[in-house]
Amino acid sequence: MSANFQAELVACFGQPVAENPTAAMQEAAFAALGLNWRYLTVEVPPAKLADAIRGMRAFGMKGANLTIPHKVAVMEHLDRIAPDAALIGAVNTIRRESDLLIGENTDGKGFLRGVRETAHVDPKGKRIVVLGAGGAARAIVTELTLAGAADILVVNRGMLRGESMVADLAAKTHGPIRFERWPIIYAVPAGTDILVNATSIGLYPEVDAMPAVDLRAIEPAALVCDVVFNPPETRLLAAARLLNLRVLDGLSMLVNQGVIGFELWTGHPAPEPIMKNALRRPLEIP
Ligand code: NDP
Numbered sequence: 001m002s003a004n005f006q007a008e009l010v011a012c013f014g015q016p017v018a019e020n021p022t023a024a025m026q027e028a029a030f031a032a033l034g035l036n037w038r039y040l041t042v043e044v045p046p047a048k049l050a051d052a053i054r055g056m057r058a059f060g061m062k063g064a065n066l067t068i069p070h071k072v073a074v075m076e077h078l079d080r081i082a083p084d085a086a087l088i089g090a091v092n093t094i095r096r097e098s099d100l101l102i103g104e105n106t107d108g109k110g111f112l113r114g115v116r117e118t119a120h121v122d123p124k125g126k127r128i129v130v131l132g133a134g135g136a137a138r139a140i141v142t143e144l145t146l147a148g149a150a151d152i153l154v155v156n157r158g159m160l161r162g163e164s165m166v167a168d169l170a171a172k173t174h175g176p177i178r179f180e181r182w183p184i185i186y187a188v189p190a191g192t193d194i195l196v197n198a199t200s201i202g203l204y205p206e207v208d209a210m211p212a213v214d215l216r217a218i219e220p221a222a223l224v225c226d227v228v229f230n231p232p233e234t235r236l237l238a239a240a241r242l243l244n245l246r247v248l249d250g251l252s253m254l255v256n257q258g259v260i261g262f263e264l265w266t267g268h269p270a271p272e273p274i275m276k277n278a279l280r281r282p283l284e285i286p
Contacts, residue, residue, distance in 0.1 A: 008037045009059055010265055013044040013052050013074075014067035021282040022065060025258045028278035032271045037062070046073065053077040056094070056101065063265040064094040071135065078103040087172055088142045090135055092257070095264040104264065107136055108143030110257025111227070115194070117256075119248045121223050124148035126193035131155050131182070131211055133162040136227045137198035138169070145175030157182045182212070190217040195240075197226045202234035210235040215243055222246070229254045230283055251279065 012022055018041070026039035044052045049070055056064060066074050071090040075081055078091065079100040085091050091103035115121050128149050130137050133156035144152055152175065156162030159181050166179040180186075188195055195218065201211045213236070215224070224240035229250035237247045255276045262270040279285070 004036070006036075008035070009040065009061045010037065010063045010065075011040040011042050011056070011061065012065040012067060013042055013049070013070055015043050015045050015069065017041055017043050017067060020067055021254075021279055022258060024282045025255065025275040025278045026262060029258075029262050029271050029275050030266075032274045033266070033268055035266060035268070037266070044070065046070070049073055050077055053101070057099075060096075062096050063261070065261065066092050066094070075103055077101075084108070084142060084146060087169070088139045090139070092139075093261050093264065105139055106257040106260045106264075107253070108139035108141075109260055110255075111140050111196075111225070111253045112143045112147060113256040113260065114248055114252035115223070115225065118252050119223050119225075119246060121194065123194065125150045127151045127153075127191055128194045128196065129153045129155060129188055129192050130196045130198050131186075131201075131213070132197070132199035133158070133165045133179075134198070134200075137196075138165055140196060140198050140227070141165075141169055141177060142173065145169065145173045145177060150176060152177045154179050155182050155186055185212045185214055187214040187216075188218050190219060192218055193222055195222065195224045197224075197228065197234070197236050200228065202226065202228045202231075202236060204230045207231055208235065210239065215240060215245065218243070218245060220244055223248060226250050227253055232283070232285060251276070251283070251285075255279065 023039045023041045030037040081103040085103050085105035088105045093104040093106045095102050154166050162179045166177050170177045197211050201209045223246045225248040226234045227250045228234050232249040232251040240247050259270040259272050
């Protein structure tokens with residue numbers, strides 16, 4: 001009998017990285033498909049990032065995820081950057097194409113997949129409000145623009161960050177992107193089809209924090225989304241539910257970007273329900 005003890009490797013490089021739950025969902029997916037693959041959660045300090053990428057090449061690793069603080073710095077160490085990741089200016093996923101390492105960004109794509117496939121909403125032609133102008137917002141706004149949204153209003157507390165993100169993305173994509181500074185309470189206008197909280201407000205341990213928004217003008221068909229996945233039921237989503245609005249949680253984005261990564265690396269359809277379920281225990285979801 002011939003045996004094969006050689007595992008294929010994927011990793012997450014970050015610092016800090018120990019609390020990143022991605023390994024739980026990827027390992028569950030590998031096991032479900034009977035793949036002898038491993039997902040390693042590896043602490044890599046900034047000064048060692050180039051060595052880590054050289055290590056990937058030496059080990060013939062199939063891919064990786066990047067998290068804080070490597071999403072921008074990794075780009076110079078790769079062979080090619082996907083067009084949307086180049087627009088976003090950050091890479092959170094590496095895939096291998098023969099000997100080449102290609103940088104991708106699945107944050108915005110994961111969000112979009114959730115909007116389309118979980119919430120059954122096509123962002124094409126929609127009027128969208130995005131709260132926040134950090135890395136997650138930038139990825140989401142880029143993908144919403146590429147998906148043909150009719151109007152994207154970015155609302156951010158910090159004027160400089162919001163204005164420069166919008167100016168940069170509008171120039172690069174020619175998309176319908178606007179900026180407004182966040183007032184004391186932002187009244188989300190009637191006619192908004194999708195509202196996205198892309199800030200970290202509500203993230204554990206600040207679970208009682210709620211973005212300063214007034215949702216009362218939004219119409220019932222609208223979709224309210226949160227990128228915060230810990231906890232998945234944020235105060236914003238609870239408030240939206242009370243108004244009978246439809247909601248999409250940050251867990252959907254997390255799982256969907258994991259699904260996209262899994263499929264880029266293995267070439268197999270991802271077992272999405274198994275991946276979602278595998279996150280329940282690490283995220284203490286009942
Ligand atoms: P950044 O630090 O890059 O950006 C944070 C954003 O939140 C900024 O726009 C900041 O505004 C805003 N913000 C933070 N606190 C407040 C506050 N009290 N009031 C108003 N605005 C505030 O973070 P990221 O974009 O990388 O991450 C944002 C969130 O997205 C995190 O919770 C992260 O966990 C989540 N995320 C979820 C993913 C998923 O798969 N579900 C994937 C990636 C990220 P300002 O510019 O004024 O400081």
